[in-house]
Amino acid sequence: MLRNRRKDALVAAVLVAPFLAIYLLVFVWPTIQMFGISFTDARLIGSGEWVGLDNYTRLASDPRFKTAVWNTAYFVLLTVLPGTVIALLIALGVSRLTGRLQAAILALFFLPYILPVSVVYLIWDWVLNFQFGILMHVFDLLGLDRIPITKSRTWFMPAVGIVTIWWTAGFSILLFLAGLRSIPAEIYEAAALDNASRWTTFRRITWPLLWPVTTLVFTIQLIAQLKIFDQVYLFSQGGRPNDNMVLVYYVFQRAFQQDQGGRAAAVAVTLFVLVIVVSVLQFQLLRLAGGRK
Amino acid sequence: MTASGMLKAAIVATIGFAGVARAEETVVWWDFLSGGDGVRMKKLIDDFNAAHAGQIKIDATTLEWGTPFYAKVQTSAAVGEAPDVMTYHASRIPLAVQQGVLQELTAEDWSTMGLGEADFGQATWDAVTIDGKQYAVPLDTHPIVLYYNKDLLEAAGMLDENGKPKGLDSREGFTATLQALKDNGVKFPLGSVTADGNFMFRTIYSLMGQQGGELMTDGEFLAGDNGEKLANALGVLAEWTEAGLQSTYTDYPATVALFTSGEAAMMINGVWEVPTMTDLAAQGKLFTWGAVELPVIFDQPATYADSHAFALPANQGKDMTPEKRAAVLEVVSWISKNSLFWATAGHIPANGAVTASAEYAAMEPNATYSSLTANMIFDPKTPLAGVAGPIFDVMSTYFVPTLNGEMDPTEAVESIKEELNAL
Numbered sequence: 001m002l003r004n005r006r007k008d009a010l011v012a013a014v015l016v017a018p019f020l021a022i023y024l025l026v027f028v029w030p031t032i033q034m035f036g037i038s039f040t041d042a043r044l045i046g047s048g049e050w051v052g053l054d055n056y057t058r059l060a061s062d063p064r065f066k067t068a069v070w071n072t073a074y075f076v077l078l079t080v081l082p083g084t085v086i087a088l089l090i091a092l093g094v095s096r097l098t099g100r101l102q103a104a105i106l107a108l109f110f111l112p113y114i115l116p117v118s119v120v121y122l123i124w125d126w127v128l129n130f131q132f133g134i135l136m137h138v139f140d141l142l143g144l145d146r147i148p149i150t151k152s153r154t155w156f157m158p159a160v161g162i163v164t165i166w167w168t169a170g171f172s173i174l175l176f177l178a179g180l181r182s183i184p185a186e187i188y189e190a191a192a193l194d195n196a197s198r199w200t201t202f203r204r205i206t207w208p209l210l211w212p213v214t215t216l217v218f219t220i221q222l223i224a225q226l227k228i229f230d231q232v233y234l235f236s237q238g239g240r241p242n243d244n245m246v247l248v249y250y251v252f253q254r255a256f257q258q259d260q261g262g263r264a265a266a267v268a269v270t271l272f273v274l275v276i277v278v279s280v281l282q283f284q285l286l287r288l289a290g291g292r293k
Numbered sequence: 294m295t296a297s298g299m300l301k302a303a304i305v306a307t308i309g310f311a312g313v314a315r316a317e318e319t320v321v322w323w324d325f326l327s328g329g330d331g332v333r334m335k336k337l338i339d340d341f342n343a344a345h346a347g348q349i350k351i352d353a354t355t356l357e358w359g360t361p362f363y364a365k366v367q368t369s370a371a372v373g374e375a376p377d378v379m380t381y382h383a384s385r386i387p388l389a390v391q392q393g394v395l396q397e398l399t400a401e402d403w404s405t406m407g408l409g410e411a412d413f414g415q416a417t418w419d420a421v422t423i424d425g426k427q428y429a430v431p432l433d434t435h436p437i438v439l440y441y442n443k444d445l446l447e448a449a450g451m452l453d454e455n456g457k458p459k460g461l462d463s464r465e466g467f468t469a470t471l472q473a474l475k476d477n478g479v480k481f482p483l484g485s486v487t488a489d490g491n492f493m494f495r496t497i498y499s500l501m502g503q504q505g506g507e508l509m510t511d512g513e514f515l516a517g518d519n520g521e522k523l524a525n526a527l528g529v530l531a532e533w534t535e536a537g538l539q540s541t542y543t544d545y546p547a548t549v550a551l552f553t554s555g556e557a558a559m560m561i562n563g564v565w566e567v568p569t570m571t572d573l574a575a576q577g578k579l580f581t582w583g584a585v586e587l588p589v590i591f592d593q594p595a596t597y598a599d600s601h602a603f604a605l606p607a608n609q610g611k612d613m614t615p616e617k618r619a620a621v622l623e624v625v626s627w628i629s630k631n632s633l634f635w636a637t638a639g640h641i642p643a644n645g646a647v648t649a650s651a652e653y654a655a656m657e658p659n660a661t662y663s664s665l666t667a668n669m670i671f672d673p674k675t676p677l678a679g680v681a682g683p684i685f686d687v688m689s690t691y692f693v694p695t696l697n698g699e700m701d702p703t704e705a706v707e708s709i710k711e712e713l714n715a716l
Contacts, residue, residue, distance in 0.1 A: 043392065045371040063712075130488065130542035131551065148542035151488050151693055238489030238544060242690035242712070256364045258683050258716070259392055259676070 038265035055266035068250040078161035091176030113170030121234040179213030215286040318620035321376040325358040329568025330638035359681035375606035383420035383600035384672035385679035396605040406626035429602035431643035436598035443581040445558040449477035461588040471538040483539040484557030490689025495597040500526035502595030502670040509673035514713035527702035567639025584658040586665040598669040
């Protein structure tokens with residue numbers, strides 16, 4: 001069929017234009033401005049004087065920035081891989097169920113994901129609260145000492161990590177389930193005819209065919225967890241905010257509490273670059289690892 | 294209907310409305326009062342609207358206290374979308390002035406309101422003044438006080454003939470009272486918000502003030518022996534924790550719950566919890582209770598206080614009409630002059646005429662603790678101070694471990710000093 005290429009291109013442009021306009025206006029343009037502001041001493045609102053690289057060089061000797069980098073890295077370590085593995089295991093389990101039971105169980109696992117973070121915080125505060133938390137009463141029953149979980153440096157990040165996995169696993173489970181369902185049943189039937197064991201079936205069929213989804217889940221998790229803020233902010237309210245500092249929290253603190261837009265922008269740019277580098281690197285590595293098979 | 298028909302209808306409707314909307318000014322109002330005091334403020338607003346029917350109407354919205362409120366005010370003022378009037382903490386005024394968020398209140402404004410320096414306490418007036426200019430009208434001062442459970446204290450023999458706790462005059466005396474309560478089987482003699490360093494700033498700053506200490510002198514934090522005074526203040530509280538005399542790792546709601554359920558015999562908390570107590574007592578769900586000025590642990594009485602004030606945001610690119618400004622000033626003035634009812638929220642009205650009234654003198658427990666107004670200390674005047682400000686976060690990070698026996702007070706003070714001066 002003959003097509004008018006020029007006309008097609010025009011239609012495409014018209015269809016893409018609204019998205020492009022909004023994308024440029026509310027994402028690209030502010031990002032460019034953020035880079036600009038990071039070289040000034042601007043307050044939260046308005047412009048400032050050019051200060052060159054000052055905002056960046058002072059990060060090197062800024063103890064709170066160091067705490068933030070360390071805590072963010074620690075949190076990523078605690079949540080990304082464990083979160084992906086747990087979601088995969090649950091998805092494998094759920095996929096063995098059928099019918100209504102499967103739907104019901106899936107709904108149970110997905111339920112936390114639809115909760116707003118403030119509700120998640122409240123639920124877990126009722127569990128972990130030192131004076132009234134349910135978990136503390138369990139500790140009492142077992143004869144253990146109560147632990148001020150959200151107020152101690154040792155337990156804060158692991159606790160927030162567990163809460164985060166509990167909260168967000170549902171979405172990863174859905175992705176894994178979709179991946180599992182897209183593997184044709186004939187392959188499993190063929191494997192069954194060949195008398196393949198369950199483990200072999202998983203290792204030789206499920207795992208390699210699921211690899212693209214695993215890569216995707218892992219990358220989504222990594223980016224989301226590098227941007228951790230809400231849970232840390234809520235759980236450290238009134239507690240030890242500066243000990244629990246993570247990068248986005250630090251941006252918030254500099255910008256909204258200390259009215260230092262320039263310094264906040266410098267931290268934000270650093271995080272932006274970090275997220276890009278880490279996720280591109282990670283995605284490429286996983287792709288290579290997958291390709292080798 | 295055709296397009297032109299719709300346009301005509303719209304024009305007619307607009308003209309019609311313009312004709313109906315006469316002189317009534319709507320004053321857009323934001324506050325952060327969501328607790329028991331918020332309920333009382335709503336009543337005051339309703340009373341105002343009733344008294345000014347057809348002239349002025351307050352359109353009030355309550356927002357989240359703390360950083361969310363102040364971030365919203367700042368961003369909305371920058372684009373001309375801030376309200377006409379809002380509540381503001383006096384401790385946040387230095388930062389607000391630096392940010393250019395507030396309008397100055399001129400001498401003319403004050404005379405329109407029929408209020409002035411003479412109507413307020415010196416410390417309160419100073420708290421809203423920066424470089425000789427006023428930026429807000431104080432509504433109240435809200436200090437912290439010592440709440441106590443009369444039944445438990447009486448059972449331990451720790452109530453004096455005036456029905457106040459014994460040992461309010463010295464560190465040894467107060468510790469002895471706490472110990473006596475403990476010996477008498479009280480689980481937590483003192484309910485303390487030990488999980489919330491933000492909150493404990495108020496208590497600790499008071500204890501510093503009791504030694505004549507200051508947080509900031511000549512732009513430097515904890516200079517000279519002020520660091521030592523902070524360490525002393527932390528030391529007393531750490532000592533009570535070690536002796537098992539106060540609740541550990543307890544956050545704000547839990548502290549109030551420990552006290553109201555009778556597990557904690559005393560509690561240091563803001564006067565804004567008075568409505569909680571009066572309301573519970575009215576329902577017959579509370580023991581006999583009282584509230585007094587903080588015990589004098591060191592050399593002199595001193596109590597931390599902040600002030601709720603009314604401020605006019607500096608809306609960028611939007612000039613207030615003289616009629617609107619007059620309406621706003623009337624709102625502020627009327628509420629200030631009718632703030633006796635506000636005292637039922639526990640706060641001490643800032644307007645001197647109100648606190649001098651016979652009705653106020655008869656109001657309990659306010660009358661018992663209002664002696665503390667002579668000993669009030671406010672936050673240092675710096676853009677870093679104020680509720681939910683940067684000083685709070687630094688302090689909180691070190692207060693929590695110190696108050697719960699994880700960190701040595703002198704070590705905490707060293708780190709606090711370093712971090713504060715690096716802000």
